[in-house]
Amino acid sequence: MRNFEDDPTLSDLLTPDQLQRLSNGLSALCRKPVEISENRAGDAVPVEFNLETVGWLSGGASDGEREAAAELVSFLMLFVAKYRLAANIHHDTTEASYAELQRQNEALRASEAKYRELSDQLQQKVDEQVDVIRQTQQELYESARLRSVGHLAAGVAHEINNPVGFISSNLRVARDYVQNLEPLLPETLENRELLEDFQDLLSESIEGTDRIASIVADLKTFSSIDQADNALCDLNSLLRSACHLVQTEHDHRLNITENLAELPRIPGHPSRLSQTLFNLLDNAARAVGDDGRILVRTLADNTGIQVIIQDNGCGIPETVRSQVFDAFFTTRPVGSGTGLGLTVARDTVRAHGGQLTLDSQEGAGTRVVVSLPVQQGS
Amino acid sequence: MPDFSPEDNKLALKVVFYGPALSGKTTNLMQLHSLLNPERKGELMVLETRDDRTLFFDMLPIGLRSHSGLDLRLKLYTVPGQVQHDSTRKAVLSRADGVVFVADSQVAQQDNNAIAFGNLEDNLDKVGLDIDTLPMVVQFNKRDLPAVVDEAELQARWAGTPWAPLAMASALQGTGVIETFQALLDRLYTGIDAEFDLAGKHSIDRSTFIGRLSASHGVDDA
Ligand SMILES: Nc1nc2c(ncn2[C@@H]2O[C@H](COP(=O)(O)OP(=O)(O)O)[C@@H](O)[C@H]2O)c(=O)[nH]1
C-alpha cells in the first residue's frame, strides 16, 4: 500500500472522466483545444504539483495559452490533492486504529481464555482437595474403628489367654486324675457311669477352652496387633479369621463354604486387609439372611491372587449399583451400617495395587472379586 | 527515514513540526512559506477545520537540484496538537528524518509542553524512531508575549540535553523561524551526508545544504 504522503500521480487525483471534462472546459476557453495527459507530447508543458510533474498539457493556440491552462490545472490540483491527502491519512489512521482495536481485542480474548483456564485449573484443584479430604476422612474413620477393634482384641487376648491357658491345662490334669481314680473305686455300675460322665464333662470343657483359645487367636490375627503395618500376609489365614468373626457376629447361623487354594504370601497391611475381607463377608452375610449360602474361594496364578466372595442373597438393584462405591452410601436401612464398607474395601484393594470388581443381580446374589498382585508396584 | 529513489535520482526528506496545540506550528510553517525563497518551493497545504485548528496536518514542500542532478526534496509537516488526534500525529511522525519541537513560552503552558514532549517520546518509540539520535531542534515560541518563561532559565534547564541550545522565536512576527529551521538543517545534514555522501557525490557541503534550503528573499542563494 502507498503511504498517504507519497506524491500522487495524475490518475490518483482525477478519474479519466474528470480529466476529460477538465480538458473540455479548458479547450472551450482556449482558442485551440488542449489535452492533459500523463505522457509528454511534442509541445507539452508540465503540470506541476508539489514540485512534482504530475502530467503534461499540450495543444492550445500559443505557449501563453498552454502555460495559463497548465497553471490553472496546477491550481485545481492543489484542492483535489488536499482532499486526496486528507482522505488518505484518514484511511490510514482509521486502519491503524482498527488494527490496534483488533489487537487489543485479541489480547483481551487471550487473557480471558487464560483466566478461564486458570479458573478451570482452580476448580480441578478444589475437586482434588475435596477428594483428598474425603479420603482422609474415610481413613480416619476406618483407622479409628480398627484401633478400637485392635485394642479390644489385644485386651481380650491378654485377659483371656492366661485364664484359658490354666483352665485348659488344669482340665487336662483333672482328666488324668479322674483316670487315676478309676482303679481305686469299687467296681460298680453306678461308679463307672459317674466316672464316664465326669470324663465327658472334662472333655467337653477342654473342647470349650480350645474354642475360646482359637477365637482369641482369630481376634489377634484380625487386629494383627502383633504384626507390623507392612508385612507378608497370608490371605487364607486372614480370610479364615474373618469368617470366624463374621460367624460370631451372626450367631454361627451362616452357611459359609471355604474353598481355599494354596496362596503365596503377599506384602501388605494385614489389619486393613482383614477389615476389607470382614466387610465383604459381612455384606454377604447381611444379603443372604438366615438361609443363604456364602462361597469363599481363593485362587492363585503367577501374576496374582484372587479372593472371591459370592452369595446367593438379595443382590443389589441396578439403580443403586453405580452408587455402591460412594462413601456413606448404604442400601441397608439407616442405622444398620455405614455403607463405607465397600468404598473402604475398594480403596484398600487399590492401595495394595489391586482391583475390586462387583457383579450383582437383584434377587440372585452378588459376587465380589478381589485381585491382588503378588509383587506390588511391578 | 530518507526516501531515495535511484531511478529518478530523488532524495526525499521529512521534517515534522511537533508540539502542544496552539504553540505556533502552523504559524512557523506559514512564515517559512513566505520568508523562504529556496530554489524550489511548492504550495503550502493547510488542512484545517473551520476554527483554524489543524485537522490532519499542514505541508510545505521545498527542494533543490544539485549539479550532479540529485533532486533533493524536503517536506515540512505539522501535526495536529490536540490530544484526540494522536493517531494522525503518529501517522505523520512515522519515517520522519527530523523534528522541530515547537513549545509555547508562556508560563501557563509549561505543563502542556511537557505533556506534548512525553507524547512525542512515546510516538517516536511506537513508530520505531529513537529520540536521542533523531535530529531535533526545540524551539520556544511566542517570545513576543509578556508572561513568558525567562530565556536564561529555559536554556539552563535544557543545558544537559542533546537539544541545547534552544531556539527562541516569535513565529507571529517571523523572528527566529528561519534560525530554528537552519539549526534543524544543520543537525539533519550530518546523518544524510554520512549515508548519501552529499559532499562527495553531489558537491553539497553543510553550508550549501543549509544555505540553499533556507535561502530567504533578498538574500543571494547561490
Ligand atoms: N503572540 C504570539 N502568538 C502566536 C505566535 N505563534 C503563533 N501564535 C498564535 O497562536 C495561535 C495558534 O497558532 P498555530 O500556528 O495555529 O498553532 P498550532 O496549533 O501549533 O499550529 C494563533 O492564534 C497564532 O496566531 C507567536 O510567536 N506569538
Ligand SMILES: [Mg+2]
Ligand atoms: Mg496547526
